[in-house]
Structure formats: structure tokens, C-alpha cells
Amino acid sequence: MKLKKLKIGRTELPGNLLLAPMADVTNLAFRLLCRSYGADLTYTEMISADALINENRKAVLKGLASREDRPFGVQLVGSSPEKLREAALFVEEEFRPEVIDVNLGCPSKRITGTGCGSALLRSPELVYGIISELTGTLNTPVSAKIRILKSEEKTLEIARLIEKAGASALTVHGRTAEQMYSGNSDLARIRAVKNALSIPVIANGDIRDEESAEKTLEFTGCDGLMVGRAAMGTPFIFRRIRHYLETGEKLEIDPQAQQSGDFEAYITLLEEHGLLPSINLRMHAQWFTKGLHGSRHFREKINNLEDGKSIVELMKISFPEKI
Numbered sequence: 001m002k003l004k005k006l007k008i009g010r011t012e013l014p015g016n017l018l019l020a021p022m023a024d025v026t027n028l029a030f031r032l033l034c035r036s037y038g039a040d041l042t043y044t045e046m047i048s049a050d051a052l053i054n055e056n057r058k059a060v061l062k063g064l065a066s067r068e069d070r071p072f073g074v075q076l077v078g079s080s081p082e083k084l085r086e087a088a089l090f091v092e093e094e095f096r097p098e099v100i101d102v103n104l105g106c107p108s109k110r111i112t113g114t115g116c117g118s119a120l121l122r123s124p125e126l127v128y129g130i131i132s133e134l135t136g137t138l139n140t141p142v143s144a145k146i147r148i149l150k151s152e153e154k155t156l157e158i159a160r161l162i163e164k165a166g167a168s169a170l171t172v173h174g175r176t177a178e179q180m181y182s183g184n185s186d187l188a189r190i191r192a193v194k195n196a197l198s199i200p201v202i203a204n205g206d207i208r209d210e211e212s213a214e215k216t217l218e219f220t221g222c223d224g225l226m227v228g229r230a231a232m233g234t235p236f237i238f239r240r241i242r243h244y245l246e247t248g249e250k251l252e253i254d255p256q257a258q259q260s261g262d263f264e265a266y267i268t269l270l271e272e273h274g275l276l277p278s279i280n281l282r283m284h285a286q287w288f289t290k291g292l293h294g295s296r297h298f299r300e301k302i303n304n305l306e307d308g309k310s311i312v313e314l315m316k317i318s319f320p321e322k323i
């Protein structure tokens with residue numbers, strides 16, 4: 001039994017499998033689906049602190065959270081301690097999430113260009129200032145998510161500062177911002193961070209199946225695992241990993257039936273929560289049908305469709321046995 005309990009602040013999770021925050025992916029419906037398959041904690045997509053404290057707050061928050069999606073974390077992105085505090089206070093009041101996370105890892109130019117995400121890793125004092133500001137103000141536990149830096153010393157320096165500032169957990173993606181998604185996640189560097197801190201450290205990067213989950217957990221000694229891309233279109237990954245860590249055995253599944261059935265469930269959840277108009281359903285449908293028999297035909301046809309209803313109809317024709 002390799003699945004462990006994980007405690008973040010006062011929240012004790014039944015296991016240690018987390019869904020990564022992913023922009024345009026981890027909407028409420030997707031999080032609920034991952035949770036139904038055993039994700040112990042889910043994070044929202046990153047939310048800009050600036051957007052939250054400006055007048056378009058309502059649009060940003062529409063369909064963000066629901067009572068069923070618990071425990072959950074809200075991830076904020078920003079670079080000003082004051083603005084992040086204001087945004088976090090608002091989130092705390094409005095949603096009472098179990099944790100508020102700060103994005104210190106996003107490498108995209110749109111984010112780093114404004115001094116946010118991984119750009120902050122170049123300013124350890126500012127990171128310390130941001131985390132202290134939040135831990136000093138909020139009742140909600142605060143976590144942070146970083147990428148590694150080229151130098152181990154600098155990676156450890158920033159990790160220690162985040163702990164010193166009062167964070168309740170730290171997630172480490174084992175790639176530098178410069179790498180974006182190339183190369184492999186550096187498990188040795190993640191392990192070095194784990195060994196340097198007392199707060200829970202969550203390993204992230206390249207966990208795509210049962211074996212990589214087990215290897216990451218064992219090699220790094222981390223307290224939890226965070227899964228990102230491997231859940232896109234295949235939220236069932238959480239049940240597979242969970243089962244394997246609990247029993248040492250792999251689940252037999254029929255991907256065709258599983259993925260098309262999950263897509264149907266996803267559409268239902270999107271509809272229930274009024275989220276269909278706000279997502280790029282075509283893109284999500286591509287993920288859910290990746291590798292399936294008949295998916296080439298589906299992909300060719302889907303490009304001519306715009307609305308959710310016709311995509312669901314096409315899905316029914318393309319994968320008739322399950323939907």
C-alpha cells in the first residue's frame with residue numbers, strides 16, 4: 001500500500017493524488033470527473049489576481065466552484081503582494097477553498113511578461129513577500145507551485161523561503177521554465193527539495209501511468225503526486241494509479257468504452273454547471289478521443305463544427321457502441 005494520506009494545513013486528504021491546475025482544462029466539470037475517479041484534491045485553473053480585483057470579477061468567477069468539488073484549491077497568479085492579498089481575501093470569503101495556491105511556475109510569455117508565474121523565481125525576496133503577505137492575512141492554508149531552477153542551490157533557496165513564509169505545502173514541477181515541456185522532469189532535483197523541507201512536498205511532472213507514479217513517489221520520497229497532462233481526456237488515470245498504489249495490480253480497461261463514456265459524462269457535467277458555452281469543446285473532444293478507433297474520422301469532421309450540440313451528435317455517430 002503506497003498510497004498515503006496527505007495533510008495540507010488542517011485538511012486531511014484520504015490519499016495523496018492531486019489534479020494539477022491547468023488553464024483551459026481544469027474547469028469545474030473536469031475537476032468533478034477527476035474527483036469521481038479518485039483525485040484527492042483538485043485545483044482550479046490559474047486565476048489572475050488583477051482580473052479578480054477588477055470589474056470583470058463576475059465573469060472570472062462564473063461556474064468556478066461548487067459544493068460538490070471539495071476539497072479544492074484555487075490557484076492565483078499575480079506579482080503584487082497587495083493585489084494577491086486582496087484577490088485571495090475575496091476568494092476566501094466567496095468560496096472557502098481548502099487551500100489557496102500561488103502560481104510561481106508558469107513559463108508562458110503572456111504570464112512572465114507581466115512579472116508573474118516563473119518570472120517570480122528570479123526574485124526570491126518578492127516570493128517571500130507574497131507568501132508571507134498571504135499566510136499573514138488568510139485563514140486558508142497557502143500552497144505554492146514552482147518549477148526547478150538550473151542551480152540546485154537556488155531551487156532550494158526559494159523552496160526554503162516559501163516554507164519560511166508559512167506555506168502549508170509546495171508542489172515542484174521538475175523542469176526549468178526555459179525547458180517549457182521538453183526533456184524529462186528531474187526527479188533528483190525534486191527529491192533534493194523534499195529533503196530540504198518539513199512541509200509536504202508534492203512531486204509533479206511526467207506522471208502518466210501506474211509505473212511513473214510509483215517511481216516518482218519512491219524516488220523522490222514526496223508526500224503527494226500531482227498529475228497534469230495525463231488526465232486530459234483520460235481522467236480515469238486517477239483510478240488506475242490509485243488502484244495500483246493500493247494493490248500493486250493494474251486495472252484492465254477498455255479505452256474505447258472508458259474514454260467515450262467519460263466524454264459523455266463530461267458533457268453532462270458541463271451542461272449541469274452551465275459551462276458548455278465557455279469552453280472550447282472541440283479541443284476537449286480531441287483529448288477525450290485521442291487514440292480511439294474511429295478518432296481520425298471524428299477529428300476530420302469535428303473541424304467543421306462549432307457548437308456543442310453538433311459535436312455530441314458527431315460523437316454519437318463516430319463511437320456508437322458507447323454513447
Ligand SMILES: Cc1cc2nc3c(=O)[nH]c(=O)nc-3n(C[C@H](O)[C@H](O)[C@H](O)COP(=O)(O)O)c2cc1C
Pocket residue numbers: 020021022023024025045046075103104105106145173204205206207226227228229230
Ligand atoms: C494546458 C496546460 C495548462 C496549464 N496551466 C497551468 C496553470 O494554470 N497553473 C499552473 O500552475 N500550471 C499549469 N500548467 C502546468 C501543469 O500544472 C503541470 O505543472 C505540468 O503540465 C507538468 O505536469 P504533467 O507532466 O503531469 O503534465 C499547465 C499545463 C498545461 C499542459
